[in-house]
Amino acid sequence: MTGRDQPTAPIGPLPLSIAEYAERARSRTDPGVWDFIEGGAGGERTLAANREAFERVRLRPRVLTGTAEPDLSTTILGRRWAAPLGVAPLAYHTLMHPDGEVATARAAGAAGLPVVVSTFAGRSFEDIAQATDSPLWLQVYCFRDRGTTLRLIQRAERAGFEALVLTVDTPRLGRRLRDLRNEFRLPPHITPANLPAEGADYSSPSAHSRTEMDPGLDWSVIAWLRSASRLPVLVKGILTAEDAERAIAAGVDGIVVSNHGGRQLDGAPAALDALAGIATAVRGRCALLVDGGVRTGADVLASLASGADAVLLGRPVLHGLAVGGGDGVRHVLDLAVGELAEAMSLTGTPSAARADSALLTAPAPAAAPPASSPAVPTTLSAPAVLRRADLHASVSDPVLDTMNFLNEITGRFPDAVSFAPGRPYEEFFETEEVFGHIRRYLDHLAAGHASPEAIRTALYQYGPTAGLIRDVIADSLRVEEGMDVPAASIVVTVGAQEAMLLVLRALFAGPQDVLLVASPCYVGITGAARLLDIPVRPVEERAGGIEPADVETAVRAELAAGRRPRAFYIVPDHSNPTGSTMSREARQELLDVARRYGLLLLEDSPYRMVSAGRQLPTLKALDQDRLVVHLGSYSKSVFPGARVGFVVADQIVRNESGGESLLADELAKIKSMVTVNTPALSQAAVAGALLAVGGRLADRNAPAAKHYGEALRVTLDQLEKHFPGGGPESPERPAHGVRWNAPSGGFFLSVRVPFTADNTALLRSAGEHGVVWTPMSYFYPEAGGDREIRLSFSYLGHDRIEEGIGRLAAFIREQSPADAG
Numbered sequence: 001m002t003g004r005d006q007p008t009a010p011i012g013p014l015p016l017s018i019a020e021y022a023e024r025a026r027s028r029t030d031p032g033v034w035d036f037i038e039g040g041a042g043g044e045r046t047l048a049a050n051r052e053a054f055e056r057v058r059l060r061p062r063v064l065t066g067t068a069e070p071d072l073s074t075t076i077l078g079r080r081w082a083a084p085l086g087v088a089p090l091a092y093h094t095l096m097h098p099d100g101e102v103a104t105a106r107a108a109g110a111a112g113l114p115v116v117v118s119t120f121a122g123r124s125f126e127d128i129a130q131a132t133d134s135p136l137w138l139q140v141y142c143f144r145d146r147g148t149t150l151r152l153i154q155r156a157e158r159a160g161f162e163a164l165v166l167t168v169d170t171p172r173l174g175r176r177l178r179d180l181r182n183e184f185r186l187p188p189h190i191t192p193a194n195l196p197a198e199g200a201d202y203s204s205p206s207a208h209s210r211t212e213m214d215p216g217l218d219w220s221v222i223a224w225l226r227s228a229s230r231l232p233v234l235v236k237g238i239l240t241a242e243d244a245e246r247a248i249a250a251g252v253d254g255i256v257v258s259n260h261g262g263r264q265l266d267g268a269p270a271a272l273d274a275l276a277g278i279a280t281a282v283r284g285r286c287a288l289l290v291d292g293g294v295r296t297g298a299d300v301l302a303s304l305a306s307g308a309d310a311v312l313l314g315r316p317v318l319h320g321l322a323v324g325g326g327d328g329v330r331h332v333l334d335l336a337v338g339e340l341a342e343a344m345s346l347t348g349t350p351s352a353a354r355a356d357s358a359l360l361t362a363p364a365p366a367a368a369p370p371a372s373s374p375a376v377p378t379t380l381s382a383p384a385v386l387r388r389a390d391l392h393a394s395v396s397d398p399v400l401d402t403m404n405f406l407n408e409i410t411g412r413f414p415d416a417v418s419f420a421p422g423r424p425y426e427e428f429f430e431t432e433e434v435f436g437h438i439r440r441y442l443d444h445l446a447a448g449h450a451s452p453e454a455i456r457t458a459l460y461q462y463g464p465t466a467g468l469i470r471d472v473i474a475d476s477l478r479v480e481e482g483m484d485v486p487a488a489s490i491v492v493t494v495g496a497q498e499a500m501l502l503v504l505r506a507l508f509a510g511p512q513d514v515l516l517v518a519s520p521c522y523v524g525i526t527g528a529a530r531l532l533d534i535p536v537r538p539v540e541e542r543a544g545g546i547e548p549a550d551v552e553t554a555v556r557a558e559l560a561a562g563r564r565p566r567a568f569y570i571v572p573d574h575s576n577p578t579g580s581t582m583s584r585e586a587r588q589e590l591l592d593v594a595r596r597y598g599l600l601l602l603e604d605s606p607y608r609m610v611s612a613g614r615q616l617p618t619l620k621a622l623d624q625d626r627l628v629v630h631l632g633s634y635s636k637s638v639f640p641g642a643r644v645g646f647v648v649a650d651q652i653v654r655n656e657s658g659g660e661s662l663l664a665d666e667l668a669k670i671k672s673m674v675t676v677n678t679p680a681l682s683q684a685a686v687a688g689a690l691l692a693v694g695g696r697l698a699d700r701n702a703p704a705a706k707h708y709g710e711a712l713r714v715t716l717d718q719l720e721k722h723f724p725g726g727g728p729e730s731p732e733r734p735a736h737g738v739r740w741n742a743p744s745g746g747f748f749l750s751v752r753v754p755f756t757a758d759n760t761a762l763l764r765s766a767g768e769h770g771v772v773w774t775p776m777s778y779f780y781p782e783a784g785g786d787r788e789i790r791l792s793f794s795y796l797g798h799d800r801i802e803e804g805i806g807r808l809a810a811f812i813r814e815q816s817p818a819d820a821g
């Protein structure tokens with residue numbers, strides 16, 4: 001023990017503020033230890049800035065607000081905290097009291113508040129966990145030896161810790177002059193209780209950090225953490241909006257805005273000053289916490305008003321420990337919480353969630369960014385140059401580039417045979433036919449007693465947002481799909497892509513909502529989720545397609561991590577990209593899983609009406625409980641130039657006062673701000689095509705379905721000719737190492753090749769062999785599919801397929817290692 005007095009000696013009259021705790025703690029602590037705790041890096045400018053930023057804040061008192069009992073409680077990562085306040089990770093609480101982190105956790109637990117436990121905790125995770133029921137998170141420093149880090153994480157997980165907080169601002173420890181001057185060494189009995197005792201000298205924190213910590217971490221460490229643990233991951237030490245965007249793009253569950261209490265980069269901004277810009281960038285997409293300089297309840301409120309969901313308290317916790325052990329910590333926390341309640345009441349803030357920037361007076365001049373700040377330009381010089389880093393992160397996401405890249409390659413090599421586009425075969429389109437379709441729809445309106453003026457309006461004016469032709473679509477779904485849904489539950493959209501965007505926007509309310517997708521997966525849905533900052537979790541498809549049990553496992557994992565699996569996206573028939581089809585039993589089981597967990601199913605099935613043979617019922621037709629939102633497209637079954645799709649959303653939406661609407665009504669509201677309405681001419685053309693066949697598209701498309709079936713057969717025959725024994729029915733792995741599946745319909749199949757099929761390989765294939773395909777890795781939301789390609793055969797005539805598979809075979813053989821078998 002390095003405190004001067006008995007740490008739990010009577011503490012006299014209770015300090016009235018956290019500042020008084022600091023004063024008392026100082027008199028009880030060894031000066032070297034005190035400097036270690038209190039000091040910052042360099043000239044301690046950032047350390048001072050943390051406090052100065054709070055000193056500048058002025059809160060706006062509001063009167064007669066009726067706020068008697070403000071609600072301080074806060075939910076973070078699915079767990080309720082009694083107040084938006086937790087304990088920051090601090091090394092070696094045992095420096096201040098032998099009970100160390102155990103005393104801290106007991107005090108925080110009694111106050112209903114969480115603790116972030118440092119990698120360098122002085123007490124074991126198991127003992128700490130025994131002391132509290134409140135959430136414990138592990139602060140992770142990543143060691144050069146990942147095995148050490150992994151074992152630390154696994155130990156914390158076993159002890160019941162609920163999240164990982166990766167500290168990202170310490171590739172090396174800051175130059176702390178006080179420690180250098182004091183030649184600070186930890187007393188011999190102060191050691192990290194959860195790290196290996198042998199082989200490491202922990203006595204000098206800076207020397208230890210230099211030799212043991214990984215100084216070269218990059219963003220890939222997030223994926224590594226995800227692979228190491230199922231716990232949610234936060235990053236601590238973010239100070240710029242750019243890094244916050246990167247963190248979100250890397251899939252973190254939370255961000256701690258922090259300059260490490262001024263202990264790292266001297267000259268970095270105050271945490272509070274950095275917070276507002278980061279909160280604007282984050283826009284609620286993940287949990288946002290802040291630490292650094294928080295010393296009063298008003299500081300907590302100012303942090304919430306600047307966009308934080310919660311704050312972490314650092315040094316004051318150690319002061320409480322030094323003064324009164326666990327009791328001291330409890331009192332420090334009570335002071336902060338009590339002052340917060342008081343500040344909320346005096347500003348008329350009814351709940352922590354309602355704290356916003358209206359609580360703050362305009363920032364004092366010192367807080368304003370300098371005029372030359374590049375991050376917030378006030379004017380743009382001509383020509384305007386925008387930094388990509390300032391744009392929404394989705395524009396830098398490779399998913400949004402996949403289509404462009406394929407189009408570019410197809411354009412660059414016009415003579416290549418392209419197995420890339422999922423387009424319908426053009427020989428079935430008749431230019432004149434489209435006029436007949438429109439005429440037929442107008443006659444249909446007239447037959448329904450629409451006046452010539454009403455028909456003119458329907459065609460020429462803005463139309464109803466939910467669509468003109470909902471009744472025609474509803475009739476078609478009833479006669480053809482056995483899907484008995486009211487026209488009011490349908491919204492006609494600009495392709496199924498718009499339907500995806502509307503549905504995702506409506507259903508996903510906050511960062512806790514997660515979209516599950518079959519993986520590999522159509523990029524339209526993952527791209528739309530990316531635009532809307534919706535986290536996506538893959539459910540791996542097996543050889544026979546999606547297993548409902550795997551969906552259930554994924555749902556449970558998300559629930560356990562405090563997230564809400566909101567919906568599962570699937571193409572059950574002849575899927576894009578693999579061509580797989582779910583069995584009838586699997587459909588039923590998937591509906592059972594959805595019912596058990598309140599999971600919505602987003603069913604997308606554009607290929608069934610252009611596939612030969614009897615189709616299985618859609619999930620929507622089997623759905624008795626309105627669990628399925630059905631996304632429809634006429635791009636394959638009528639023609640893609642119309643860009644007409646639709647969504648069936650018959651789910652009931654109930655508001656607080658008990659009033660009800662359909663999900664379709666809510667989608668129409670969103671659509672009114674996206675495309676206003678789907679073009680009437682396009683709707684008329686599609687409706688005319690439906691009316692021509694009494695709504696039975698399968699009849700209309702029988703010749704096309706036959707053509708696609710034959711194209712599939714030719715593709716499979718050609719593959720077999722060039723790579724005998726590679727089909728799904730051959731049990732042996734053939735020597736050439738090429739395998740493929742044999743879908744029952746649709747536009748696609750998947751081929752496994754014995755080399756990495758990436759963009760470089762694709763360029764070589766297009767340039768040197770004149771054949772284009774799609775790397776399957778495009779369709780994996782996370783890693784996967786590196787040695788697979790997607791072949792689309794729908795757009796090509798049989799002779800082009802033969803030619804193309806011949807070229808593909810030559811390319812594959814050239815690429816394959818000699819020992820491919």
Ligand SMILES: Cc1cc2nc3c(=O)[nH]c(=O)nc-3n(C[C@H](O)[C@H](O)[C@H](O)COP(=O)(O)O)c2cc1C
Nearest residue numbers: 037088089090091118167260261291292293314315
């Ligand atoms: C003595 C001490 C030890 C710390 N140890 C750690 C640590 O192990 N891991 C970490 O991420 N941050 C550590 N920090 C930084 C804190 O988590 C936090 O960012 C900072 O203390 C907040 O500022 P405040 O002390 O002004 O409240 C430490 C800070 C201090 C003062």
